[in-house]
Amino acid sequence: MNAATQPRPRRDDAYNFAYLDEQTKRMIRRGLLKAVAIPGYQVPFGGREMPLPYGWGTGGMQLTAAILGADDVLKVIDQSADDTTNAVSIRRFFARTAGVATTEQTAQASIIQTRHRIPETPLTADQIMVFQVPNPDPLRFIEPLESETRTLHALKDYGVMHVKLYEDIATFGHIATAYAYPVTVAGRYVMDPSPIPKFDNPKLHMSPALMLFGAGREKRLYAVPPYTQVSSLDFEDHPFAPQRWEQHCAICGSEDTFLDELIVDDQGTQSFVCSDTDYCAQRVAQGRDGQ
Amino acid sequence: MAAPLLHTLLQPAFPDPVLDAQRSFRAALKALAEPGVVQGLRPAHAPSPLAGLAEASHALCLALLDIDTPLWLAPAFDTQAIRANLAFHCGCPIVSARQNARFALLDSSQLHDLSGFDLGNDRYPDQSCTLLVQLPSLEGGRRLAWRGPGIQREHLVAVPLAEHFWQERESRNDFPRGLDVFFLAGHHLIGLPRSTQVAFHGGA
Amino acid sequence: MYVAVKGGERAIDNAHRLLAKKRRGDTAVAELGVEQIRQQLPLAVARVMSEGSLYDEQLAALAIKQAAGDLVEAIFLLRAYRTTLPRFCASLPIDTSRMLLSRRLSATFKDVPGGQLLGPTFDYTHRLLDFSLLAEGDYPGPDVHGHAQLEPCPHVLGLLAKEGLIKEETDLGEAADDITRTPLEYPASRAQRLQALARGDEGFLLALGYSSQRGYGRNHPFAGEIRIGEVDVWLEPEELGFPIAIGAIEITECEMVNQFVGSTAEPAQFTRGYGLAFGHAERKAMAMALVDRSLRAEEYGEEIQSPAQQQEFVLAHCDNVEAAGFVSHLKLPHYVDFQSELELIRKLRKPSTEQAQ
Known part of the structure; x- marks a missing residue:
């Protein structure tokens, strides 16, 4: 069943604590302080090569390396599962280089590095979320030039974004963005919440946990402080609506979580299960099932 | 008069340079993420006070400053001991012009005038200066209601500050441009982001 | 009942062992030594050092061995190692006019002071497979002129500059940002651009340089000078106050002469593009020089129309460690986002299905 917290392993002292050198950590830490002070603003930082490829979570890893302490308990998820290979690989990296305790249980973690999901278990004020971000600028696919998008953010000129969303409605009848759905943070910056499904967007709003976002290849970091207003972009006549499923989880019976669709036989029979493996296991442990 | 020998000027920094820097940073991060809430440093993980620099002020200098962060010192902190120790442990350039500083160390005598510090610009508001303000205490002032990101409803905070400070801050805060402040006393700190x-105004 | 795939840790461990087996090949064949790679694949070593931005032949050779010959992977290995190294100080600028040349050519003048020097080159080899290399054995060494004298070899473009025919390159005396420590911001200075190009992927720069020759931002290049050789590296530690040589590195330098520009304010002049790479790396240095010149379009008031002239396009995409990482990340699971898209596309199709009925 769900692995409990793994105690602190031995640290590999061939590397500095949490791999990065102290000067790099300081540079990232200073950036994080500015990111928290200017919620939703993308702070440029001198991103370093990490021993994992760009695009595989190097931004999140650099942030985790900069904030991680000996007493932290780290959880790493990919698609909200702890046992996907990349999550395993990143968790091992920090167990080895920082010797920190790791866990699969959301409630036990002090730092949660994530790719593409926010856990279903509500977060607390003692937790920090670290998001891996591929493309930090929500305007990038509308305007490829960084020099232009920086000006649009400076002027709080988000008209192009609204036009794009409105064109979706005109064409499809709906806003055709299902993940990485843009949000406005504290009424000022439009921010890419990373490729989380829009199902998770409401979890960003007034969360007690600090949310940090790291884009290694693009060398940007940003933050949403705890208890910050985060609203998903929408229109009065087309209000934001997160995904909902008609099905429930085949394992734990949950009706209000994000479900992954599985194809279980050659006839294409579908089955739906919680994408958050820890949450699902906790419910099963409490005696729930999908029957 | 002969300059004092370097070895008598230099003092030890963090007991554990790597982990104590991390702890101090996390306290600073939490302070800025939860404005108005007092954060504490455990004495075992903080450096000793340094020639007028309190433990928390000293810890933030050690945790955040290096060769890339020009520092401006208020006259009260512009001493040979502080210069020598920050040069040795941090390697940060000390600048005399406020606009060149990424960090500034101030005491309460400086708070009536915050002119000159870099407020960042609309394209790069993160380039603004961060103020480290050392106070005798973080309590005992007028209770003011703080609101904004990081605060669920409001925090009532009584940092002992003259009205001048708030006027100065308000006149320089043009979000996203503005100054971020840490108030430091003893082993404690409070964050005040822009x-x-x-x-x-008004009311006691 | 379906259970999410478990056992990621075991799978990863075994994948590493399978990779080690792939790298080693048939154990009946002697294992390749790092020193053999360093000595016998020097051009691969040069590319890994340049794009890995670390001059260390042994580590580059090790990276090539570890990467089983995948040079982009080897570059990544060297970069990831490099980031962990402390930076002690910066060297003085290298003085390439004082290089000990092993090869030098100018396509713009028939003869130049110091002469043309063909040196070790693939040029003029007929590209016929040499089956004699299938067998190990002696090779015919070069003829060496025992009493040759060193001659000064001034930069060819310097000769044009003396006449004022080529745009002078002046040191602005500004501190250049190190792009490995400070992220690129646009518009980037020429110093930053050259750093990015020096680390840039040879294939990408080659294609862009080539595109500039085919009409996408033409800049009419001539190979003004290509020089390959050893140059001393000097440091000036603050506490010493005078420079000391710490060793020599092999480099390839290319200066392209490009068609003149002029304006009402300035007489017509040639302009130049610059390329520099570690080791023997002629193709890279030439491609870099072409792209450098293309990226100077704005400086010379040229209309920016083509990819090679657009700095955000070139600089944001020339790094193969970034590019390979982001392309390869598509192999990671994306089922949450895909599920979201599935849900959306079903929703978008609903009204049209209903309409059709």
Whole structure:
């Protein structure tokens, strides 16, 4: 069943604590302080090569390396599962280089590095979320030039974004963005919440946990402080609506979580299960099932 | 007069340079993420006070400053001991012009005038200066309501500050441009990011 | 009942062992030594050092061995190692006019002071497979002129500059940002651009340089000078106050002469593009020089129309460690986002299905 917290392993002292050198950590830490002070603003930082490829979570890893302490308990998820290979690989990296305790249980973690999901278990004020971000600028696919998008953010000129969303409605009848759905943070910056499904967007709003976002290849970091207003972009006549499923989880019976669709036989029979493996296991442990 | 020998000027920094820097940073991060809430440093993980620099001020200098962060010193902190120790442990350039500083160390005598510090610009508001303000205490002032990101409803905070400070801050805060402040006393700190709104007019 | 795939840790461990087996090949064949790679694949070593931005032949050779010959992977290995190294100080600028040349050519003048020097080159080899290399054995060494004298070899473009025919390159005396420590911001200075190009992927720069020759931002290049050789590296530690040589590195330098520009304010002049790479790396240095010149379009008031002239396009995409990482990340699971898209596309199709009925 769900692995409990793994105690602190031995640290590999061939590397500095949490791999990065102290000067790099300081540079990232200073950036994080500015990111928290200017919620939703993308702070440029001198991103370093990490021993994992760009695009595989190097931004999140650099942030985790900069904030991680000996007493932290780290959880790493990919698609909200702890046992996907990349999550395993990143968790091992920090167990080895920082010797920190790791866990699969959301409630036990002090730092949660994530790719593409926010856990279903509500977060607390003692937790920090670290998001891996591929493309930090929500305007990038509308305007490829960084020099232009920086000006649009400076002027709080988000008209192009609204036009794009409105064109979706005109064409499809709906806003055709299902993940990485843009949000406005504290009424000022439009921010890419990373490729989380829009199902998770409401979890960003007034969360007690600090949310940090790291884009290694693009060398940007940003933050949403705890208890910050985060609203998903929408229109009065087309209000934001997160995904909902008609099905429930085949394992734990949950009706209000994000479900992954599985194809279980050659006839294409579908089955739906919680994408958050820890949450699902906790419910099963409490005696729930999908029957 | 002969200059004192370097070895008598230099003092030890963090007991554990790597982990104590991390702890101090996390306290600073939490302070800025939860404006108005007092954060503490455990004495075992903080450096000793340094020639007028309190433990928390000293810890933030060690945790955040290096060769890439020009520092401006208020006259009260511009001493040979502080210069020598920050040069040795941090390697940060000390600048005399406020506009060149990424960090500034101030005491309460400086708070009536915050002119000159870099407020960042609309394209790069993160380039603004961060103020480290050392106070005798973080309590005992007028209770003011702080609101904004990081604060669920409001925090009532009584940092002992003259009205001048709030006027100065308000005149220089043009979000996203603005100054971020850490108030430091003893082993404790409070963060005041530019995003926090403080109602300081009228009322006691 | 379906259970999410478990056992990621075991799978990863075994994948590493399978990779080690792939790298080693048939154990009946002697294992390749790092020193053999360093000595016998020097051009691969040069590319890994340049794009890995670390001059260390042994580590580059090790990276090539570890990467089983995948040079982009080897570059990544060297970069990831490099980031962990402390930076002690910066060297003085290298003085390439004082290089000990092993090869030098100018396509713009028939003869130049110091002469043309063909040196070790693939040029003029007929590209016929040499089956004699299938067998190990002696090779015919070069003829060496025992009493040759060193001659000064001034930069060819310097000769044009003396006449004022080529745009002078002046040191602005500004501190250049190190792009490995400070992220690129646009518009980037020429110093930053050259750093990015020096680390840039040879294939990408080659294609862009080539595109500039085919009409996408033409800049009419001539190979003004290509020089390959050893140059001393000097440091000036603050506490010493005078420079000391710490060793020599092999480099390839290319200066392209490009068609003149002029304006009402300035007489017509040639302009130049610059390329520099570690080791023997002629193709890279030439491609870099072409792209450098293309990226100077704005400086010379040229209309920016083509990819090679657009700095955000070139600089944001020339790094193969970034590019390979982001392309390869598509192999990671994306089922949450895909599920979201599935849900959306079903929703978008609903009204049209209903309409059709």
